[in-house]
Amino acid sequence: MSSTSGAKAARRALGSGLRATAKVLPEHTRAHNRALVLQHLFHEGPTSRADLARATALTRVTVSDLINGLLAEGLVEELGVQRGRGVGKPAILVGMRTDAYQIVAVDLSDDTVMRGAVLTLTGEAVVRRSLAADDRMGDELVSLVERFARRLVAAATQPVIGVGIGSPGVVDQDGSVIEAPNRQWADLPLAAILTERLGLPVQVANDADTAALGEYTYGGASDSMLVVTVGQGVGAGLVVDGARVHGVHGAAGEIGHVTVVDDGELCACGRRGCLETVLSAPALRRAIAGLDREAADAVLAGVGRLLGITLAPVISTLNLGEVLLAGPADLLDGALRETAQVTVVERTMPAVSSGLRLRMATLDEDVVLAGAAVLVLGAQLGVS
Numbered sequence: 001m002s003s004t005s006g007a008k009a010a011r012r013a014l015g016s017g018l019r020a021t022a023k024v025l026p027e028h029t030r031a032h033n034r035a036l037v038l039q040h041l042f043h044e045g046p047t048s049r050a051d052l053a054r055a056t057a058l059t060r061v062t063v064s065d066l067i068n069g070l071l072a073e074g075l076v077e078e079l080g081v082q083r084g085r086g087v088g089k090p091a092i093l094v095g096m097r098t099d100a101y102q103i104v105a106v107d108l109s110d111d112t113v114m115r116g117a118v119l120t121l122t123g124e125a126v127v128r129r130s131l132a133a134d135d136r137m138g139d140e141l142v143s144l145v146e147r148f149a150r151r152l153v154a155a156a157t158q159p160v161i162g163v164g165i166g167s168p169g170v171v172d173q174d175g176s177v178i179e180a181p182n183r184q185w186a187d188l189p190l191a192a193i194l195t196e197r198l199g200l201p202v203q204v205a206n207d208a209d210t211a212a213l214g215e216y217t218y219g220g221a222s223d224s225m226l227v228v229t230v231g232q233g234v235g236a237g238l239v240v241d242g243a244r245v246h247g248v249h250g251a252a253g254e255i256g257h258v259t260v261v262d263d264g265e266l267c268a269c270g271r272r273g274c275l276e277t278v279l280s281a282p283a284l285r286r287a288i289a290g291l292d293r294e295a296a297d298a299v300l301a302g303v304g305r306l307l308g309i310t311l312a313p314v315i316s317t318l319n320l321g322e323v324l325l326a327g328p329a330d331l332l333d334g335a336l337r338e339t340a341q342v343t344v345v346e347r348t349m350p351a352v353s354s355g356l357r358l359r360m361a362t363l364d365e366d367v368v369l370a371g372a373a374v375l376v377l378g379a380q381l382g383v384s
């Protein structure tokens with residue numbers, strides 16, 4: 001998983017905003033300045049101290065002091081002399097040691113199996129594991145997640161800086177699951193519980209929000225985009241102008257529980273006709289079971305139209321650059337996706353839909369794991 005030039009441009013824009021803020025903050029905000037330096041090294045690669053000072057608008061003395069601290073922590077290393085410079089003292093490049101520490105990531109989006117990985121700081125999987133959930137719910141599921149995370153931590157080959165978890169349901173900014181009906185979780189401080197039990201910092205976010213972070217940081221997605229996750233349920237993660245959108249109660253992106261079919265099927269949330277009842281992977285597979293390709297495409301196109309109707313006001317309100325679908329490509333990448341895009345274009349102004357891309361997610365089944373790693377990067381290092 002590598003960041004593209006488009007993603008780097010987005011980070012540079014984000015960095016410009018951070019640098020402007022840094023000029024008015026008091027000098028004691030060392031953590032903020034440290035994050036500026038790490039953010040630059042993470043996305044731009046090895047840099048001299050002088051170039052870091054210019055890029056972050058920090059003084060050379062401040063940058064030198066920060067780099068000395070990061071060297072002592074083992075987060076950065078000196079990489080030799082910068083080539084191609086003119087006269088004067090040669091500059092020594094410093095780079096982030098992205099393979100010296102690791103992150104444990106867990107994906108809970110599927111209710112039948114947990115997927116996990118040990119990742120480098122750049123999102124490369126070192127170890128992969130899966131574990132059947134066996135229909136566990138409530139406290140029993142929490143205990144299973146704990147055991148699974150312990151196995152992954154034990155499999156790490158470098159020190160682990162934290163654990164990131166993508167969970168279904170409404171999750172607040174403290175990592176508490178406010179409501180996840182399919183898991184029988186309500187007002188559950190999952191991050192706090194696992195932090196205490198594992199003895200490591202644990203970050204928890206909604207799985208769709210986590211997917212959006214993964215695509216933004218590692219997948220080269222636009223800095224204003226929506227990721228729609230389709231699995232056992234349906235959710236959406238939203239990034240606008242480079243920032244993840246939470247909403248008042250942490251429920252931004254819950255499009256799976258918007259009613260799209262009057263008097264439709266009963267949903268897990270207790271209402272009828274939610275988008276999830278027609279767009280979830282099980283619902284799509286039931287709807288096309290036994291049909292030939294042409295008939296199946298007609299059914300998928302009908303669901304794609306419902307998705308497009310749901311997305312149009314969101315895209316128009318936020319002027320998003322792209323929408324990504326994460327889920328089974330055999331169901332989504334064809335008549336469903338194409339019809340959804342046509343429907344959005346039909347229902348929005350040209351100024352909104354011109355250039356809009358509705359595409360499949362780049363990271364495929366790793367998208368939530370990648371985003372879980374970004375949760376830890378942001379919380380522990382200030383990198384996004």
